[in-house]
Amino acid sequence: MVHVRRLEVNDVGAVVALVNQQLAHASALEPAINHVVDNELFDEALRAQRAHVWVAIRHGVLVGHLYGAVLANARGTSAWVGPDGVSFDAPDALDALYARAGQAWIDAGALEHWVWTPDRVDAFLPWSELGFAKEHRRGVRALTDLAPAPLPPGLELRPGHDHEWAVAEVLDAHLDAAQREGPNFFLSPALPSESITATLDDPDVDWHVLARGGEVLAQCVSYPLDPRRGSFDDVVHLSGVVVRDDVRRRGLGRILVEQVLAAHAARGARYAEVHWRVTNRDAERFWRRAGFVPTFTRLRRVIDA
Ligand SMILES: CC(C)(COP(=O)(O)OP(=O)(O)OC[C@H]1O[C@@H](n2cnc3c(N)ncnc32)[C@H](O)[C@@H]1OP(=O)(O)O)[C@@H](O)C(=O)NCCC(=O)NCCS
Secondary structure, eight states: OEEEEEOOGGGHHHHHHHHHHHHHHHHHHOTTSOOOOOHHHHHHHHHHTGGGEEEEEETTEEEEEEEOEEEEETTEEEEEEOTTSEEESSHHHHHHHHHHHHHHHHHTTOOEEEEEEESSHHHHHHHHTTTOEEEEEEEEEESTTOOOOOOOTTEEEEEOOGGGHHHHHHHHHHHHHHHHSTTTOOOOOOOGGGSHHHHHTSTTOEEEEEEETTEEEEEEEEEEOOOOTTSOSSEEEEEEEEEOGGGOSSSHHHHHHHHHHHHHHHTTOOEEEEEEETTOHHHHHHHHHTTOEEEEEEEEEEOOO
16 A cells, blocks of 8 residues: 655655666666766755655655646646656556646646656556656767768858848748648647747757758757756757758758767767657657667646546
């Protein structure tokens, strides 16, 4: 029998230990997952979030925890569980934890629940039994072994210019159109805050374009990631990778990504991360072929109100 209650200060050490064990296990099975935890910082974070962290107790022993950040944006309110936000020794502990935490999220208006789990079947199944489905995959690539071929003659990789934002919007529309196609069927229109121009306005974001004779054929954006548990330090995140639809399957996507990664490696990045929708099968093949190793999968459940 599992009993669930809120985290108490005396529980913090046990939760830190469980998360360390869990990341060590995940990293042993997939070395692209970083097992190193700054325990002092994690300890502090748990204390600060104490009122929102649930723990599972079986026969007097703490056997799991669950914490979801409830956040609101223009799409609504959602609960977000990171790779360090959950631990459990057996599915019945997760069932009991989610029953309590999920209710608290719903009471706070969060009907959409997101959870990062290691990209393994055994990590997914207990959540799948609770109605969660795979949405996104996170891929990681070390930047130590890059050997990009020289750019083919006529192609140029350069930063996009401010006066070219209309070009970025056109290519972004190509990306949206591709996302709407089956089996992806991502029909949800982007919010203004998610638009390419809002992204390019962020001073931390670099915009890269691949051009030939003044014509932009492909683009992507990149930005440094803050340290996070499960990831390594010095990570650059790539997103919005798109090749104009009439010039796909000619190797341009591969060239763009390799050149951008080499540029970031030269500036000190040691790893790159990317997220893709699991239903975007072209992206799935593309990122794996480009050397990105799946580490975590993000699961989603929407509560039918
Ligand atoms: C994903 C995407 C960026 C790939 O760009 P691309 O330029 O087509 O990529 P590449 O040409 O390097 O590789 C794609 C495929 O073409 C193949 N290919 C490359 N050169 C080729 C050639 N000369 N002849 C035939 N096939 C070729 C590759 O082997 C690869 O095959 P695979 O998918 O079966 O593994 C592009 O499809 C795209 O813009 N999609 C829409 C936006 C999107 O989904 N972006 C990803 C978001 S996470």
